[in-house]
Amino acid sequence: MEQASLKELEAALAVARRGTFRAASIDLGISTTALSHTIGRLEAALGVRLFNRTTRSVSLTDAGRLFIQNVAPTLQDLHKALETVREQRETPTGTIRINAAPFAARAILSPLVLEFLRRYPEMNVDIVTEGRMVDIVRDGFDLGARVAGLVPSDMIAVSLGRPQRHAVVGSPGYFEKHGKPMVPPDLLGHRCIRVRLPDGSLYRWWFEKDGEQVQIDVRGQISLDEASLTRAAVLEGAGLGYLFEQDILPDIRAGRVIRVLEDWTPPYPGLCLYYPGRRNLSAGVRALLELARELARQADEPGVD
Numbered sequence: 001m002e003q004a005s006l007k008e009l010e011a012a013l014a015v016a017r018r019g020t021f022r023a024a025s026i027d028l029g030i031s032t033t034a035l036s037h038t039i040g041r042l043e044a045a046l047g048v049r050l051f052n053r054t055t056r057s058v059s060l061t062d063a064g065r066l067f068i069q070n071v072a073p074t075l076q077d078l079h080k081a082l083e084t085v086r087e088q089r090e091t092p093t094g095t096i097r098i099n100a101a102p103f104a105a106r107a108i109l110s111p112l113v114l115e116f117l118r119r120y121p122e123m124n125v126d127i128v129t130e131g132r133m134v135d136i137v138r139d140g141f142d143l144g145a146r147v148a149g150l151v152p153s154d155m156i157a158v159s160l161g162r163p164q165r166h167a168v169v170g171s172p173g174y175f176e177k178h179g180k181p182m183v184p185p186d187l188l189g190h191r192c193i194r195v196r197l198p199d200g201s202l203y204r205w206w207f208e209k210d211g212e213q214v215q216i217d218v219r220g221q222i223s224l225d226e227a228s229l230t231r232a233a234v235l236e237g238a239g240l241g242y243l244f245e246q247d248i249l250p251d252i253r254a255g256r257v258i259r260v261l262e263d264w265t266p267p268y269p270g271l272c273l274y275y276p277g278r279r280n281l282s283a284g285v286r287a288l289l290e291l292a293r294e295l296a297r298q299a300d301e302p303g304v305d
Contacts, residue, residue, distance in 0.1 A: 006078075008042040009071055011035055012050060016068045017140055020058055027140070080280060092284035095124040099136050100145035102129045103227055103244050104271050108145055108160065112295060116288050123284050131198030131225070137276050142285050148269035155274040158289050161296035163267035165245040168205070169257040171237040180260050181240075184214045191239035192218035196225040205242045207264040214264075218242075 014024035015035070025035040043050055050064035060068065100108065105127050113125050128141070136144045136155075144155070147164060151157045168181075174191075181187050184207045195203035202223060204215040220239050224230050227247050234241040234248075234257055241248070241257075245265075251257045273292055275281065281289070 006075075008038050008045075009075060011038040012042055012064075013068065013072060013075065014140075015039060015051060015058060016060055016064070017138075092120050092282070092287050093122040094282060094284050095126055096143065096282075096284050096288060097126045097128070097141045098143045098145055098273075099128050099130060099134055099139065099141040101131060101147075103247060104145040104147070105129045106227075107246060107271055108273075112160070112288075112292055115295075116291050119291070120284065120287060123287075125288075136274075142275065142282070143288070144274045145271060146274070148272050151272050151274045154276070156277045157272040157274045158292055159296055160271040160273065160292055161298075163270045165267045166206075166242055166265045167245045167248050167252070167259050168240055168242055168261045168265065169234055169248055169252065169259050170240045171235060171257055172255070173237045174234075174239065175258055175260075180258075184216050184261060184264055187216050187218050187240065190218075192220040193230050193233050193239045193241045194218060194220050194223040195230070195242060196223045198225070203242075207261065208266055209264045 011024070011028060014027050015021060018024040018027060021032050021035055021039075025032045028035060030038075039051065046067070048063040048067075049061055050067055052059045052061055098105075098108075109127075113127070117123060117125060133146070133150065133152075134141075134144075136142075144151070145160075148157065148159070168187075170178075170180075178190060181190055184205070187205065192205075195205075197203050202217070204217050207214045207216070218240075222233055222238060224233065227243055230241045230243055231248060231251070233239065234243075235251070240260075248257060252259050273289065275285070275289075
């Protein structure tokens with residue numbers, strides 16, 4: 001029997017983890033065809049079929065499940081050994097995989113990730129955005145990026161500094177025609193761009209003032225699940241939007257949109273990077289976390305915008 005290569009073993013683990021050849025090929029940075037050939041060579045070398053393939057799905061065979069259960073821990077130990085050797089280098093190298101909510105990815109891209117890559121040019125960062133929460137350990141990520149309240153209790157969180165805030169905004173033209181809401185219940189008389197959550201449900205806009213909390217099930221003709229689309233619709237005068245402050249602040253400052261109900265949208269705990277405490281961190285991950293702490297300290301300094 002031919003001996004399986006490390007690349008073939010990594011390919012099998014990626015397909016088992018992601019459930020499709022397409023998603024696994026993206027993770028591995030190769031084409032779907034090349035990945036299929038790699039798995040085919042591994043199955044030929046082993047003399048068994050590892051995956052059941054149909055036009056719609058991929059699943060492990062019994063032999064494949066047993067193979068993955070035995071190989072995965074061994075490969076993890078091998079990677080740890082390789083990383084231990086790499087850590088002896090003065091300059092971190094390798095790839096950091098981060099799973100983040102879309103707005104969190106936008107928030108950490110600059111200055112954190114881009115500054116990190118400027119400081120460590122031999123590093124690579126792979127950011128995968130998903131609205132739903134995932135198990136970062138199971139899905140092969142080094143770090144997650146979410147709001148503090150969503151970080152799993154068994155993870156170690158590193159604050160990224162300032163709190164988050166929402167903003168209710170509309171175009172000047174919209175307010176000329178429809179007037180401004182003065183309190184949250186007034187929104188029921190306005191056209192609002194509804195927010196669809198990853199589970200398919202519609203988000204109730206949340207407000208708080210002087211200890212009073214209000215959730216409004218707003219009405220509108222459009223439901224969207226992406227902040228950039230909501231921003232575009234607001235700029236076109238289609239209705240009021242409920243956005244993260246950092247996503248719309250440049251438009252507010254430029255006068256392209258007008259903010260309302262600001263006294264009803266207080267700050268709340270901000271973003272965090274998080275990771276499993278039981279995992280030995282690579283030199284690259286440690287360097288990224290240290291930079292995150294450095295930037296958070298700078299953001300908390302008085303007089304820093």
